[in-house]
Amino acid sequence: MRLNLKNLSIVDSLLWLIRVVVIVLVLWGSIAGLTSGRVDGEGWGQFFVRCTTSTDVGTIQCMGKYSAETWRDFFIFGLAQGGIYALIALGYTLVYGVLFMINFAHGEVFMSGAFTAYFVAASFSDSGFMDQNPVLALGVVMLVSMVTSTIVAVLLERIAYRPLRRAPRLVPLITAIGASYFLQYTFRGLYGSGKKVYPDVAILTGKWMVFGIPILKTQVVVFVAAVILMVGLYYFVQKTKTGKAMRAVAEDKDVAMLMGIDVDRVIVITFATGAAMAGAAGVLYGLLFKQVDFIMGFIPGIKAFTAAVLGGIGNIPGAMVGGLFLGIFESVGPSLFLEGLGVPAAYQLKDVIAFTMLVLVLIFRPSGIMGQNLSDKKA
């Protein structure tokens, strides 16, 4: 899109202004936050020297309000939550890559798995099976979640999206929004509107020492599971024949069809794969955050979409990187630069950080961290 030069410069300068303001705010906030431990009357030089030479680096004076351990815990929690975002983001990215459509109902696909699997987890926990045979039990719970999500996504594709594949772009988007509400309230009708609490798993309470750092076991399991699933998916898409077909359809549907690929089947598989990842993410979410209910899909859905955009939508490794990045940013950010700016109860604004990142990425780098620019072509 070419714009009138005179106007271009005005808009451009405004956009630059926004960039500068955001960067300054973040930097200033971070510095103010980290140096809030400076003792009254102490010069900057003294503070710097004290903090760099002191033997107990990481004490409260040098890291702002929090100790180094707390910062590390924030970071690790961010990794675990980022793993979940990344898994959900894969669904957005896969579908967008193939259909150039934002599957707005993907958050609900995630919810359906987590919510359904809760009942299995609860019954395993009641019968004691969960504690006798935790690996098998969690495996079954995860399988149930993945299968449920997959069924929901396949039905969604078949009923709501397939007839609209040639419709103007607004139409599938509205359909997806409608489907999202429909699914939310269907599951509310089925399972009730109360919050359900995932049962504790005995072997996952407490901490493990990983490289000498104590980490909550659930966080380790969540992160490791997320990584295994992502690596598996990456190999599925890169190495198998179906994965190759998927990439071919993403590249050009018509040519793929000429090459003998059943495009409808590939699209269904794409939805199913993304949904299975979301279902797995659902159980991990249940383990990490405990509570599930019928509207739990919305916020993680939006955030996962942010992650997908952040990494470059349509790009699978991008979604993974974007998810981790977002998770960490969201976990560390409020304490790091919002509190430094003097914002009270900064954790309330973690969603603002996520949404602001979404907005900024879309405005300034719609191609994401590692994607090529699809927005010009299709959006």
Next chain:
Amino acid sequence: MKAQTFDVKSVFKLGGLGGFTLLYLSLVGLVSNFVTRDVISKTMSLSFAFVIITTFLFGYLTARRTSRRNWFYAVGGGVMSGAIGIACLIILVLLTAPLNLQAVFVNASPALIKVLTFGKEPFTAGLLPLTGWAVVSSLTGAMVYMLPPNIRRAVIAGVVAVIAIGTLAQLLSDVVENIFALLGNKRASGALLKIFFAKKGLSVSGAAIIFVLTILVSAFSAWRKQIVAAKEQSGAAQTQTPKEIKIAVWIVSLLVILLLPNIFGSYLSEIVVTVAIYTLMGFGLNIVVGFAGLLDLGYVAFFAIGAYTMALLTSNQMGQTTELVNTGLSFWAALPISIGVAVLWGIILGVPVLRMRGDYLAIVTLGFGEIIRVLALSNFLQPKIGGAQGILGIAKPVVFGYELVSSQQLYYLVVAAALLAAYVSWRMRDSRAGRSWMAMREDEDVAEAMGINLIKTKLLAFATGAAFSGFAGAIFAAKLGSIYPASFNLLVSINVLSLIIVGGIGSLPGVVIGAVALVGLPELLREFSEFRMLIFGALLVGMMLFKPEGFWPAAAQKRELHEFESEEVEAHPASEAA
């Protein structure tokens, strides 16, 4: 030609789908929650109506698919499909207690079983009548399909009318009463109401009368249509409506608008006010999305900004909840400021997204909307705008010394605002700006080549949209007298967007129709509150699948969405000729 055999497979498929639908309705809770809600007094509750309508529908569909206009096939298909469908439900009823399904599915409750088995003891005794009813209604559906198309349409219209009126019986009887009270004739209203309405729902006689009347009316209108079509074909000159009639129509509609609050009573007026506020927003978003083609999912932001500006300027309790002081402005003084602030924000948020299109724009605006909501809710801004406690004591509008407090009084203000918005968008649509918007919607690059300044045009669209939304927000704040961040969630944006799409995107009458359908109806069906969003979502999906151009489409949209089909139609004769 294939042999005309009975397609058993399709019957099983449709019967199974019917069964699945019945299971869905039961488990989601639509069946068990409306036992006390009578459509036809003491004869049919809404709960049971769901079962009957489903089997009727699938009987009809089965006949359509498999009967091949053969009465035997239709009867067989109808009965079988109904039986298969209800079998699924019976399995559910039988399994509920032994498997303790209620532990998972909250609605698989004893109440559900009681509804489905007519409260008989033991419940297995009720299964036979249930099956009977389902098969009969499925068979009726199949039979209805076999009727000649004109009669079929009339019968279906009759069924729909009875159920719709029965569901809204309470409200309608109030409206009738109010009309007669206005005419000063209480006795007649009592008599009339007695014929049609029972204590709950329609009376049996009322249902019968409405059914017959609707059939007659729709048969008559079909007959008239035929005559008109015949006249047009014979080349008769189109009859122009005389000027007197046009004026009379205007006067009558004006009178209706003026008297509406009295006819409707306070509850319905409240709903009309809400609908009018959404209409006002709809006109605004219609400019942004419908005319200019900029998909905005964060429209609620401007609504919130308008409302908060109004609240901050006119609240008399600022000192108590927040650090700011009372300015003590009146509604009318604060209104232009609220709109101005909304416009300003429309431009501020519009500038960064000037380069974006389509889905990305939608998501960014959604982000803006959410950011504003989270900020309004946070402790961060609490000293300024009250946080979760909101702002109380917002001034009511005063007109010629009268304070507009109740919704029956506010009605006039809101309707005037909506009419103004309608007028403005109508004039803007046909102005130079409107034509630039539409050119930009169709193709930005071409529009620019034609000398349209995209930046100005886009910002004008955002600003106008924001102005209407801010206006609506200001009225909303004044109407409630207090505002809370919870009122400004994403759902408002979604609602407004959906209503202009359901009405017909880019179409002005469509906005009103959409607002009535998506905001008015759910408000009317308060008892459905739990299921509102379910129905809303289903309606949105269904609308997009079957009627994506909306109820009252604008000409351009209709063309675009049916391009594909009309091309085929045009291509067909050509290929035949070849």
